[in-house]
Amino acid sequence: MIGTCGCHILPFQLNIFMPEKKPMAQNRSTTQALYLNHQVRDIDYTAIHRLPAHLRIDGYALMCRAGLAAFKQLRQHWPTCQSLLVFTGPGNNGGDAWVVAKLAHQAGISVQVIFISAPTSQSCIQAAADYHAAGGTSKAVDFQMLDQDLAKADCLVDGLLGSGFSGVLRGDYPQLIQMINAANKPLLALDIPSGLNGDNGVASASTIVADLTISFIAATLGLFTADASHFTGKVIVEDLQLPAQAFLAHVPVGHLLDSQLPKSLIQPRHGNSYKNHHGHLLLAGGSQNMGGAILLAATAAAKTGAGLVSSLVNDNYCPAFTAAHPGIMFAGWKSADLQLMLNKANALVIGPGMGQSSQAQQLVSALIDNDLPKVIDADALNLLASQAALTDKLQKNAPLVITPHPGEAARLLNISTIEVQSDRLSAVKLLQQKFGGVAVLKGAGSLIYDGQQLWCCPFGNPGMAVAGMGDLLAGIIGSFLAQGHSALNSACLGVLIHAQAGDIAADAGQIGLQAVDLLPSLRGLVNPTC
The missing domain is CATH 3.40.50.10260 (YjeF N-terminal domain)
Structure with a gap:
C-alpha cells in the first residue's frame, strides 16, 4: 500500500499530475x-x-x-x-x-x-x-x-x-x-x-x-x-x-491501525513542487440547505494536502462559498461544464450534502461512470442502495472507497442496522464483495477491508458522533486519493488521521464537540516529520 510525493519532478506544465510512489504493502509485522x-x-x-x-x-x-x-x-x-x-x-x-x-x-x-x-x-x-x-x-x-x-x-x-x-x-x-x-x-x-x-x-x-x-x-x-x-x-x-x-x-483476521502510519506513508514534498503535482480533487454535493457538508469535506481535503480542490454545489451557493473560501473553486450543478471538470480531476468525492433529488441522481450517474479514483459517501450511497441501475454503472475496476455508517451499510446490504452492528466483520466484507474497492464501515472501531486486508481503527471517541464528521472523513480520504495514494492507503490514512484529530479535539471535552473542531489539527497530522 502507499505512496507520497515523488522526488523526481517534471518541468512545470499545466495539469501535470505527479502520482505517488509505487504502492507497497503496509508492514503488518509491526502492527x-x-x-x-x-x-x-x-x-x-x-x-x-x-x-x-x-x-x-x-x-x-x-x-x-x-x-x-x-x-x-x-x-x-x-x-x-x-x-x-x-x-x-x-x-x-x-x-x-x-x-x-x-x-x-x-x-x-x-x-x-x-x-x-x-x-x-x-x-x-x-x-x-x-x-x-x-x-x-x-x-x-x-x-x-x-x-x-x-x-x-x-x-x-x-x-x-x-x-x-x-x-x-x-x-x-x-x-x-x-x-x-x-x-x-x-x-x-x-x-x-x-x-x-x-x-x-x-x-x-x-x-x-x-x-x-x-x-x-x-x-x-x-x-x-x-x-x-x-x-x-x-x-x-x-x-x-x-x-x-x-x-x-x-x-x-486483521490488524490495528498504528499511529505511526503517516510517517511511513507521507513523505516531505520536493522543493520544486507545483500544486498540480499534489492532485486535483473534485467534490460533488452541497444541495439546497445542505451546503455545510461539502464545505467541511472540501476544507478537510485542502488541509490534508490536495493541491487543488474544486466543488460542484447548488448554483445558489457559489458566490457566497467562493467569497468565504477563496482557496477552493466552486461551480454550480447546472452551470458547470462537468466533462471539463472531470478531465482536470485526479479523484472524486461524491455525496456530502447531495440529497436524493432527481437532479442528484443524474449527477451521481454522470460521476460514477468513469475510471477516476473516487470516494462514495452519504446520499450517494443511499442512491446506490435505492437505484440498482447506479450500482450497475459503477466501474469496479477503478480505485474506489465507500464510507457507509451502519445505517447506510444496512441499506446497501438490505439488512437491519442491528444486523450490521452485531457482526461488523461480516458486514464490511459483504460491502466490499458487492461494490469492490475498499469498504470503510464507520463507527466505533471503524473497519477497513479491501478484499484481502482488514484494518481496525482503535482511535476516536464518542464525541465524534455528530453531524459533519463523515463529510470530513470523505474529504480526507479523497485528498489522499488525489495525491496518488492507493485506495487502501487512502482509506487507512484517512480513517486514522480523522480519528486522531477527533481525539485531539476531545481534549477540551467530548460533549459539544463539532466537526469543525477537527480542522485545526489536520495539517499537523499530515506533517508527521515536522
Whole structure:
C-alpha cells in the first residue's frame, strides 16, 4: 500500500499530475494482529499440547504467566492499592484471577476473593488451592454483604468470564456485574470485560466496565470495535512469551491501525513542487440547505494536502462559498461544464450534502461512470442502495472507497442496522464483495477491508458522533486519493488521521464537540516529520 510525493519532478506544465510512489504493502509485522476467539483458544491449546516437547508450556505454568503479567499491570497502574477484591468464575479466566490474588496477598495487599461458583477446570482448581495454601481467604458471592465488600476495596479484578463468552448472561452474573459497576472502583479485567463478546465487540445488557483490560496471548477483534471501547478502558496485550510456532496455523483476521502510519506513508514534498503535482480533487454535493457538508469535506481535503480542490454545489451557493473560501473553486450543478471538470480531476468525492433529488441522481450517474479514483459517501450511497441501475454503472475496476455508517451499510446490504452492528466483520466484507474497492464501515472501531486486508481503527471517541464528521472523513480520504495514494492507503490514512484529530479535539471535552473542531489539527497530522 502507499505512496507520497515523488522526488523526481517534471518541468512545470499545466495539469501535470505527479502520482505517488509505487504502492507497497503496509508492514503488518509491526502492527497489532487481531484474531477471533476460536483462534486464540487454539493457539493456547497448541502451546500446551501440540508443539514439540521442548517448546510446550504446561497449562498451569501458562496460567501463572498470565496472572503475573496482570499483577504487574495492576501494580503499575494503581501503585497505592492496599485492598483488592477479586471476582472469579469457574474456568481458566477465574484461574488467572486466583493467581493475581495469590501474588497480591504475597505482596502484602489485603485480598478477598469472591467466587460466583467453585473452580471446575483443572488449572483453576490448582490456582485456587495455591492461593489458599499461601494463606488467602475467599467466599462465595453474598449479595447482602457485597456492597460492604466493594466499599472496602481500593481496586477490583474481573476474572468472571473469559473471551469465549457469547450469548446471554444468566444466573447471578447480571446482578453481580451491575453491583460491581455501581461501586465505581478502579477495575482490571482479565482477558476481556465479562459480558463483552470477543469476536464482535457486542456487549450484554450487563457488562463489566473496566479501566484496564489485559488480553492474554493475542488480541481479539471484539476488543476494538462496536461496543468495546465503552467497556475495555485501556487495552494491553501480553503474549505470555508463547513460541512463534504456536501462531503459525492461524492467519490474523486483521490488524490495528498504528499511529505511526503517516510517517511511513507521507513523505516531505520536493522543493520544486507545483500544486498540480499534489492532485486535483473534485467534490460533488452541497444541495439546497445542505451546503455545510461539502464545505467541511472540501476544507478537510485542502488541509490534508490536495493541491487543488474544486466543488460542484447548488448554483445558489457559489458566490457566497467562493467569497468565504477563496482557496477552493466552486461551480454550480447546472452551470458547470462537468466533462471539463472531470478531465482536470485526479479523484472524486461524491455525496456530502447531495440529497436524493432527481437532479442528484443524474449527477451521481454522470460521476460514477468513469475510471477516476473516487470516494462514495452519504446520499450517494443511499442512491446506490435505492437505484440498482447506479450500482450497475459503477466501474469496479477503478480505485474506489465507500464510507457507509451502519445505517447506510444496512441499506446497501438490505439488512437491519442491528444486523450490521452485531457482526461488523461480516458486514464490511459483504460491502466490499458487492461494490469492490475498499469498504470503510464507520463507527466505533471503524473497519477497513479491501478484499484481502482488514484494518481496525482503535482511535476516536464518542464525541465524534455528530453531524459533519463523515463529510470530513470523505474529504480526507479523497485528498489522499488525489495525491496518488492507493485506495487502501487512502482509506487507512484517512480513517486514522480523522480519528486522531477527533481525539485531539476531545481534549477540551467530548460533549459539544463539532466537526469543525477537527480542522485545526489536520495539517499537523499530515506533517508527521515536522
